[in-house]
Amino acid sequence: MILLGVNIDHVATLRQARYRDEESIHGGFIEPDPAAMAWLAEEAGADGITMHVREDRRHVQVEDVIRYQEKKKTRLNLETSMSLEMVQLAQEIRPESVCLVPENRKEVTTEGGLDVRGNIERANEVVRELVQNGIPVSMFIDPDPDQLEACAEIGAPWVELHTGSFARAWYDQEKRELELSTLREGMRIGVELGLRVNAGHGINYENMEGAKTLESIYEFNIGHSIISRSIRTGLQESVQKMRSLLNG
Ligand code: PXP
Numbered sequence: 001m002i003l004l005g006v007n008i009d010h011v012a013t014l015r016q017a018r019y020r021d022e023e024s025i026h027g028g029f030i031e032p033d034p035a036a037m038a039w040l041a042e043e044a045g046a047d048g049i050t051m052h053v054r055e056d057r058r059h060v061q062v063e064d065v066i067r068y069q070e071k072k073k074t075r076l077n078l079e080t081s082m083s084l085e086m087v088q089l090a091q092e093i094r095p096e097s098v099c100l101v102p103e104n105r106k107e108v109t110t111e112g113g114l115d116v117r118g119n120i121e122r123a124n125e126v127v128r129e130l131v132q133n134g135i136p137v138s139m140f141i142d143p144d145p146d147q148l149e150a151c152a153e154i155g156a157p158w159v160e161l162h163t164g165s166f167a168r169a170w171y172d173q174e175k176r177e178l179e180l181s182t183l184r185e186g187m188r189i190g191v192e193l194g195l196r197v198n199a200g201h202g203i204n205y206e207n208m209e210g211a212k213t214l215e216s217i218y219e220f221n222i223g224h225s226i227i228s229r230s231i232r233t234g235l236q237e238s239v240q241k242m243r244s245l246l247n248g
Pocket of ligand 1: 007009052079099101140160199200201202203221222223224225
């Protein structure tokens with residue numbers, strides 16, 4: 001069975017759109033609450049929860065993560081960059097795993113994979129530090145054989161293959177097959193190198209049909225499409241409820 005990790009960042013994106021500058025009422029009635037949505041996702045069958053605390057704190061806040069952890073039922077996969085500050089923070093938060101991702105302040109969401117080969121010294125330091133402290137590390141990389149080998153060389157136990165190119169290619173039959181075979185080859189090499197291979201980014205309710213054929217993937221981490229669908233499926237009830245409050 002392939003596991004499902006639910007990425008809850010976009011709940012926080014929505015919360016920040018309204019309450020970004022209202023830390024003073026943090027803990028009061030501000031919505032939506034990423035921790036509460038993470039607990040709901042767990043009740044619905046999520047195998048794990050992913051939260052990305054960005055250096056610029058644009059969506060998830062450290063307090064969200066801490067509050068989630070107080071009543072979590074599954075496990076926290078914390079996404080962070082490799083900066084000194086974030087690696088220190090990850091050790092204070094003590095998640096069940098860390099996923100290292102590149103961060104670029106101008107990007108809307110995580111774009112490319114991590115260049116482990118090009119930053120091998122820093123990647124090595126970070127992986128060693130976290131693994132020695134009992135936190136398994138996953139490297140978010142493109143399905144590139146050289147990146148996979150670099151991850152194995154530094155002793156990273158897990159990788160997460162970036163499925164963004166596959167998701168973008170989904171509506172073009174030829175490109176779709178090409179991207180799928182690149183991912184399949186990345187998965188095969190990863191498994192052969194002894195890595196646990198996760199995958200994620202851009203997976204939705206349509207392209208899952210192709211993604212799930214990657215049978216050795218341990219876990220998919222999915223965020224945007226799940227949060228988007230929950231808005232669509234929940235909107236009718238929300239309008240009806242407001243209507244009834246308004247008119248009795
Ligand atoms: N995995 C990683 C490492 C990510 O950075 C993201 C996006 O934040 C995801 C998975 C989930 O991507 P999406 O929101 O497109 O499902």
